[in-house]
Amino acid sequence: MKNRFRLLGIALICLLLTASCEQSEENQTAQSVGLEIQGTDVLSGHKRMNGHEIRFKVIAKSDVLYVATINIDQHALTAVIDYATENIDLDGSKAVLSKSQKEAFLDLGQELSEYLFKDGSVDDFTLAEFTLLRLLEYWAKSPNHYAYDKLSIKSNRLSGIKGSNEGITCIRKNTYVTAVYDDARGREFRERKLVNGDRCLGRCGSGCPGIFTLASAWTKDCLDHDQCGRVLGGSTNPFDSNCGDEYGQAADDYLFGVIRGCRG
Numbered sequence: 001m002k003n004r005f006r007l008l009g010i011a012l013i014c015l016l017l018t019a020s021c022e023q024s025e026e027n028q029t030a031q032s033v034g035l036e037i038q039g040t041d042v043l044s045g046h047k048r049m050n051g052h053e054i055r056f057k058v059i060a061k062s063d064v065l066y067v068a069t070i071n072i073d074q075h076a077l078t079a080v081i082d083y084a085t086e087n088i089d090l091d092g093s094k095a096v097l098s099k100s101q102k103e104a105f106l107d108l109g110q111e112l113s114e115y116l117f118k119d120g121s122v123d124d125f126t127l128a129e130f131t132l133l134r135l136l137e138y139w140a141k142s143p144n145h146y147a148y149d150k151l152s153i154k155s156n157r158l159s160g161i162k163g164s165n166e167g168i169t170c171i172r173k174n175t176y177v178t179a180v181y182d183d184a185r186g187r188e189f190r191e192r193k194l195v196n197g198d199r200c201l202g203r204c205g206s207g208c209p210g211i212f213t214l215a216s217a218w219t220k221d222c223l224d225h226d227q228c229g230r231v232l233g234g235s236t237n238p239f240d241s242n243c244g245d246e247y248g249q250a251a252d253d254y255l256f257g258v259i260r261g262c263r264g
Helices: 002-026 099-116 127-140 220-232 240-249 251-260
Strands: 035-038 042-049 052-060 065-072 075-082 087-091 151-154 157-159 176-182 188-194
Touching: 042 099, 042 127, 052 099, 052 127, 065 099, 065 127, 075 127, 087 251, 099 127, 127 251, 151 251, 176 220, 176 240, 188 220, 220 240, 220 251, 240 251
Parallel strands: none
Antiparallel strands: 035 042, 042 052, 052 065, 065 075, 075 087, 087 151, 151 157, 176 188
């Protein structure tokens, strides 16, 4: 009899927790996720996440040119993105974000994506929404101790970091591709890897599957960065001295890969 009541109690708790979660998602509003202005050409707001104050603003200067600023605590990260030419200018004034600040970026991005795509669609988005979510995820996945300095990509040519950018090369899941990366001393590594064979290897983004609802890209630069981190650094946050250049080379893949159709 005691066991029966115990089981009934557990079942009731589970039902209450499920109902609470569903109600929380249904009650999610623009205000609850920090959105203040949500339009086709502008997206802005602020929210306190994990003890960190985050302010964000994305403005369309034209149909294809977007300027984004994300402030977290005392740091400001800016981006100018031209979707027509696929040119990118990033600047973080050499800010170094803590692990907690990066996790706040990911948590905010997850909340925003769940609100923006609560109908289940991952393809119906404005470029302002896409830009914000992509930047939150890209900046959150920088290597440990990475200084967000000026980084410019013009027609696949990189300035601001060592190495060469391969541009956006789509790769397909369950195929073998050679990952190429180097360490801090310039020693090159080449390894034949199965795309998606180990924890979403080759996916531009966080988690497996992604924690954001937005569709993800699968590209060669992201494969290089993933493998570099797993061999030379931490499993997902490699040390800047070894894999910071691979991280920079993947910037255009994060932002343009999905639009290019690199969906694995």
